[in-house]
Amino acid sequence: MTFIQLFQFILSISILVVLHELGHFIPAKYFKTKVEKFYLFFDPWFSLFKTKIGGTEYGIGWLPLGGYVKIAGMVDESMDTEQLKKPAEPWEFRSKPAWQRLIIMMGGVTVNFFLAWVIYSSLSYFKGEKFHDNAKFENGIAVSTAGQKMGLKNGDKILKIDGKIAERMETSTINMLFANDVTVLRDGKEVTFPVNEDGVAEVLAENEVKLYFGPRYPVVIDSLFPKGAAQAAGLLKGDKIVGINGNSVQFFDELSPQLSQHKDQEIILNIERNNTLQKINVKVDQEGKLGFATDGNLALKEFEKTEVTKKYSLAGSIPRGLTRTIDVLTMQIKQFKIVFNTKTQGYKKVSGPIGIIKQMPETINWEFFWSFTAMFSVWLAFLNLIPIPGLDGGHVVFTLWEMITGKPVPQKVLENAQMIGVIFLMGLMVLIFGNDILKWITGKF
Numbered sequence: 001m002t003f004i005q006l007f008q009f010i011l012s013i014s015i016l017v018v019l020h021e022l023g024h025f026i027p028a029k030y031f032k033t034k035v036e037k038f039y040l041f042f043d044p045w046f047s048l049f050k051t052k053i054g055g056t057e058y059g060i061g062w063l064p065l066g067g068y069v070k071i072a073g074m075v076d077e078s079m080d081t082e083q084l085k086k087p088a089e090p091w092e093f094r095s096k097p098a099w100q101r102l103i104i105m106m107g108g109v110t111v112n113f114f115l116a117w118v119i120y121s122s123l124s125y126f127k128g129e130k131f132h133d134n135a136k137f138e139n140g141i142a143v144s145t146a147g148q149k150m151g152l153k154n155g156d157k158i159l160k161i162d163g164k165i166a167e168r169m170e171t172s173t174i175n176m177l178f179a180n181d182v183t184v185l186r187d188g189k190e191v192t193f194p195v196n197e198d199g200v201a202e203v204l205a206e207n208e209v210k211l212y213f214g215p216r217y218p219v220v221i222d223s224l225f226p227k228g229a230a231q232a233a234g235l236l237k238g239d240k241i242v243g244i245n246g247n248s249v250q251f252f253d254e255l256s257p258q259l260s261q262h263k264d265q266e267i268i269l270n271i272e273r274n275n276t277l278q279k280i281n282v283k284v285d286q287e288g289k290l291g292f293a294t295d296g297n298l299a300l301k302e303f304e305k306t307e308v309t310k311k312y313s314l315a316g317s318i319p320r321g322l323t324r325t326i327d328v329l330t331m332q333i334k335q336f337k338i339v340f341n342t343k344t345q346g347y348k349k350v351s352g353p354i355g356i357i358k359q360m361p362e363t364i365n366w367e368f369f370w371s372f373t374a375m376f377s378v379w380l381a382f383l384n385l386i387p388i389p390g391l392d393g394g395h396v397v398f399t400l401w402e403m404i405t406g407k408p409v410p411q412k413v414l415e416n417a418q419m420i421g422v423i424f425l426m427g428l429m430v431l432i433f434g435n436d437i438l439k440w441i442t443g444k445f
Helices: 003-030 098-126 145-150 169-178 197-205 229-233 252-262 296-305 314-334 353-359 366-385 392-405 411-442
Strands: 035-053 056-071 129-132 141-143 157-161 181-186 189-194 213-215 219-224 240-244 266-273 276-283 292-294 307-310
Touching (some): 003 056, 003 098, 003 353, 098 366, 141 252, 145 197, 314 366, 366 392
Antiparallel strands (some): 129 307, 157 181, 219 292, 240 266, 266 276
16 A cells, blocks of 8 residues: 555545535525534544634544534434433434435545546546457457356457447446346357356456456467477467467457366467468477466457547537446445355455555546546445444435325434444444455455
8 A cells, every 4th residue: 555545545435425515504504404524534533623713613533534514403423312312402413304304314425426526527528538449359259167167268359248248348347246147259259158156166266357358369479488398398588379279269268178178288389480381290298388378468459459438529428427426336236246246245245444544546647536436436435324323324314204294203212223324334334344454464454
């Protein structure tokens, strides 16, 4: 973890927290509700800075895990119930009509959603969108062992995921983990297959989320291992393997399966050297290898061929920003399919702040920074809408109940629910932090 990574994370969180809390603060002030505190970060025992303006204490806490506004007459995480024992004052939250309280509570998530929309629209307009087009994998894809267990095969061309056209490799690698089925072009025919959860579990276990498929590339020798079979047989750097025992080998992913059939046996390699076809006898070792490394730049060159940049006009960037926001929200909801699945065990890959910080670039990258901020803004909106007491969603549920039934939820019920919610959230936070620290100590990040 570097200072630059930490700086980017804290800056992003600060922007999101301040704007989220403004989403509560502004409608509260508009409806003439007293706001006692407005804090960036939490301030148990002491704060780094504070000042009082117009009846509200503004400050910066020392614990960078979020922030809060303390609204008078509201049951919140502070569990300050002394004021609530007194008759309600007209400037208190609890004395306001239910519809006003609902707007105040929904203000934070609304700001988070629109912030993501604005950021994504701006990125699409000013930067365009660079991605790798699935349609441009002319020879199909090369698939890892885990990817094959999911149901993919070498040479497949990805067409659809859950019936929706899959244009971008970057999102396809994620969406397939949550999908029910995938449609590919295989041997000239469209084939739809269910995604095997055992394969998803293996992808997650092997940290292959972005690597379980890629471009296919030819087998060109780059270096020979000392005393290896390839060197002993007279193979040279630059030789291109095109066949084994007369069977065609066009791509690297076809090589290992064929060699594994001839372990500890002599084979005839068909190679291309200086534009001339040759045959060379070579013995495969007991592991099914020949003792050489391929040119890694070939894979990179094939990958670069699939890259496209899509530009958007100002008018086009606005709906595109909304689409990107909804896509991110949908993806985050779908994550629960593998997070809480005992087979895929996605919960083992959940990261807290430490894990997130380590994913930040080690140099300032503003495009990444704003993309991350937009994504995290959507994530905060979604998390806060979960109907757990202690989160905005819990307050929203109680307020909607009052609006539907015409009867407010008893104050004691609100206090007990808030206490349970806070304990649950604190326990979850300890669990996530503990998991982060354990990964850090054991070097599993």
